[in-house]
Amino acid sequence: MSALLEVGDLKKHFPIRRGMLSGVSGWVRAVDGVSLRIAPGETLALVGESGSGKTTTGRCILRLLEPTSGSVVFDGVDLLALKPRAMRRMRRQVQVIFQDPYGSLNPRMRVGTIVREPLDIHRIGASRRERDDMVAALLRRVGLDPSMKDRYPHEFSGGQRQRIGVARALALKPRLIVADEPVSALDVSVQAQVINLLMDLQDEFGIAYLFIAHDLAVVERIADRVAVMYLGRIAEVGTREEIFRNPLHPYTRALLQAIPIPDPTRARERAVLRGDPPSPAQPPPGCRFHTRCPSVIEACPRVEPPLLEVTPGHWVACHLYPGPGGASGG
């Protein structure tokens, strides 16, 4: 299938300044050469520890942040080359759901207005009346009573607020939604409701998701493919089956083993990753993961492993897997 979104060698480096007037003393390499593709109607999950660059990647794709370099091609159009007006039109097709259901809705706006705002901005529908009808339908679609449109966000629970965010993102019938930890702040019972809703909407409207998450059990539910990120780079990409059944990168394995299992009879054996991830301002030389990796070999601290396709559709950046084309690096 041809890609709906194609991200090529994306980089975002933030300058480090010690004071207001002093110069740049270094760079945080938050995203440091990321390539991804998403097919229409597909869910690609982006996972990794805190600080690995997931949110920054998402924001660069939406152009809420200007990337340092790289390309973001949506439906054949290079988003990074678009002028602001053309980019605004493009926003109809690429929407976002944020992590924080409390902070992402304007507290002074009634929820009906919040959901209608994108329709107003893009002048969808013939009249205000028609737009109000659309809002009512959207609220109903996400499981909220349309009579709730005159209430303010603080009158809703976390799960209800996240539904409002989903209704707003859906208003323009986008083809891609970047969902940044959309259920992380929610309770288990409410989390399940929102995950089910996102999957139903995908089946109904054929939306593609870039689903950013750190909870792999949630990802296993919702993703078609999974990309694992570590310190600004992709460590491994593959189908859900491959990543969960046959994880190759030692980092992916450690992530999977770290998840607490809700079953007290299961043996608690795991290779705990020792220590915190290094700072993206000073990524280790060679493979960025080598300082925490349980299977380091001689090449790891010296040579950065390229992302290679080891079996069709399964890519990994690790010296343990030389790839079909022979040995990688040195």
Added chain:
Amino acid sequence: MPRILEVTDLSAHFPSEAGVVRAVDRVSFHVDEGETLGLVGESGCGKSITALSIVRLVPPPGRIVSGRIVYKGTDLMTLPERRMRRYRGREIALIFQEPSTALNPVFTVGYQIAEGLIVHGIMKKKEALREAVRLMELVRIADAGRRAREYPHQMSGGMRQRVLIAMALACRPSLLVADEPTTALDVTLQAEILDMLRVLKRDLRLSLLLISHNLGVIAETADRVAVMYAGRIVEEAGARPLFASPKHPYTAGLLRSMPRLGGAETGSGGGRRRLPAIEGNVPDLARLPSGCAFHPRCPDVMAECRVHTPGLLPLGDGAVACFKHHDPGGRPR
């Protein structure tokens, strides 16, 4: 095993414009010596206020309105505040839910770990600071001597959480109350901290009250589990029986709605699967439904559930508050 803590009929309320918030509503549970009791429940159900009640630190305008808290044979509720202070930190230590507010930005972490030892008169300052470094080594902070002189903002989230654990352990408490000790952390750090708590508990012969909304964390750590819903304990049982055959419909719903690895049956057909969600929302504690607070969301609701409130009654080796298992007269069904 001897009881270290026995809480009976504890209630803590907050006045509010919408009415009285029954944050903790006639809660009873116990912790045996050397065991880990897990307290699990969704956001706002009253876990933290229960923990704060044990050491009588409910934030005003909230207050404990009734109940007994017996620690090693002494009812803490009857103690004058001066004597209560000797229990806090020294006998019962608390790891607070908010790591950012628990550490003071203007003191070094070494000093903050040592402070309890100094305040309780266990050690002089110099000796206490040396002990702080030892405690930091115990919680596996590398280069502890140097890091003890650092300030909280110089440390990562995982490191700060380890400092909080070191702080809690400083006075060698018998009971550690850990309120969501890993919630702010990544899965990898969470796994490391849970492993560490298990080892420390064994080596220091601690009893642990572990609070979490994460059923996986509870399953990996707790010997026994109490499930809280809307201010009340609705089920209590050994961890194995609770996860294997939950008795309360809320517990059963929670377990089902939790996504777990392998749950989507990867490979077999490859399709994604919807999660069995508990419909409805967590109730507002100021406007609780009549009868059993769970009845509007309960798949097994019966007529009496809307009228009467089920008490927590023994069932097998545990207890459950549900009319499926006892009739409103308290007789087993």
